Amino acid sequence: MFSKAFSSPSKANWVIQGAGVIWLLACILILLHYQVSFKIALTDAAVYTGLFMGAVLILDRVFSFYSPKGRNVILLLILPLFLSLIGAVIHRFGLQWFFQNEEEYYSFLQQHFYLRWAILALAEVMVTLLAIVVARLEQQEDSQKREIHMMELSREAELSQLRQQLQPHFLFNSLNSINALVVSQPQKARQMVLQLSDFLRGTIRKDLKAWLSLEEELSFLKLYLEIEKVRFGHRLQVEIDVPDEIFQMKIPQLLIQPLLENSIKHGLYGVTGEVMISLKAFKEQNYLILKLTNPFDPESPSPGGTGFGLSSVERRLYLLFGRNDLLEKSSENSLFSIQLKIPQLK
Incomplete structure (x- = not known):
């Protein structure tokens, strides 16, 4: 007693x-x-x-x-x-x-x-x-x-479930693209298979709770972009503007990829010419700010999909930080923007 x-x-x-x-x-x-x-x-x-x-x-x-x-x-x-x-x-x-x-x-x-x-x-x-x-x-x-322990277990289980959903979601999209290239452009299909293998090898065993430096996260993102460029060719142009001084800021792993995939899907849908997607990063107080911008045609019907990319990121942010104000979406003058705020843990 x-x-x-x-x-x-x-x-x-x-x-x-x-x-x-x-x-x-x-x-x-x-x-x-x-x-x-x-x-x-x-x-x-x-x-x-x-x-x-x-x-x-x-x-x-x-x-x-x-x-x-x-x-x-x-x-x-x-x-x-x-x-x-x-x-x-x-x-x-x-x-x-x-x-x-x-x-x-x-x-x-x-x-x-x-x-x-x-x-x-x-x-x-x-x-x-x-x-x-x-x-x-x-x-x-x-x-x-x-x-608290049960809530933590539940949070970890949901993060694990998001990971299990995220990887097949991207994998199925890539396999569909490879399937379309097998007959018409077999060399590109082979190249895409090799790049997909490299990407999955680097990410499939990663923990969605793990934090990486922005530099490491961008290296995975570039692997993903190489795969998408095989799929869309010269039509896909991505401008990445990240100052060197913020390369070591931390970010939850694979947080940008679903957002970029969403920008590519909505930016290139119904468009035949080149499309420029912009990714900018900067520091604001104790936050790492990431801003993705892609053009879209407001008169075109929305491409099909489950909307999993944005919803998965929003849910992960809530599970990691307990906040719903870290992801902002806006559209103006045929440009769609997503701003992501990542608090830096001390």
Whole structure:
């Protein structure tokens, strides 16, 4: 009971011992006030203190193995009353036998028996109530820890599920492109297979919770762009503007690729000429800001798809940071923009 209430068992022992010393000294002073000799007062106080500390140890053992609930709380309050009665009886008759020749002290013990029992009972009931409160606090703490642990497991499971969805989503798109090139342009299909292999080899075992430097993330992004350039040829132009001084800023792995894939899909859909997609990065306060811009035809119907790219990024940001304001979308003058804010962990 007490060992759990403090930061360490040794600290709890010091507190219990200190309380015992204070109890002993208080008993001695009270007995001296009643004109009891120092020898008798010391013996009386030592026995009284020993009985109290013994009851505390018994209560400690009881509450270490059993936490009262419901009506049992009332039943357990009977335990300190019973222990205090036993202690008071042992104290009275034990000291009467030990100091049987001290008639004044014998009379003193008889007169103050119920008072001593009441004091012991009150102190032990307080100890019991303290034990119940500590037990409740420990239960709440354990419950909160379990809840946090379950939420963490759920978050990790969802991140893992997003990863399992993200890789096949990109892989299926790439395989469809390879299938279209196999007959008409077999050399490009072979090149795309090799580049896809390199990309998957570098990303398939990565943890979506892992943080990489922006430089490392851009290297994976360039592998992805090489694959897409085989698919779209000269039509796909990507301008990457990233200052060298922010290359070492951190970003969750594979966070940009779904956004870039979304820009390519919407930017090249229904367009026959070249399309320029812009990726810019800069630092703003404690954020890494990434901005993707692609042209689109507002009069053309939207390309088919599940919208998985943007929704997966939004969900990952919420799971990682607990925020919904880190991804902003806007469109103006036939340009669609996505701005991504990545807080930098210290």
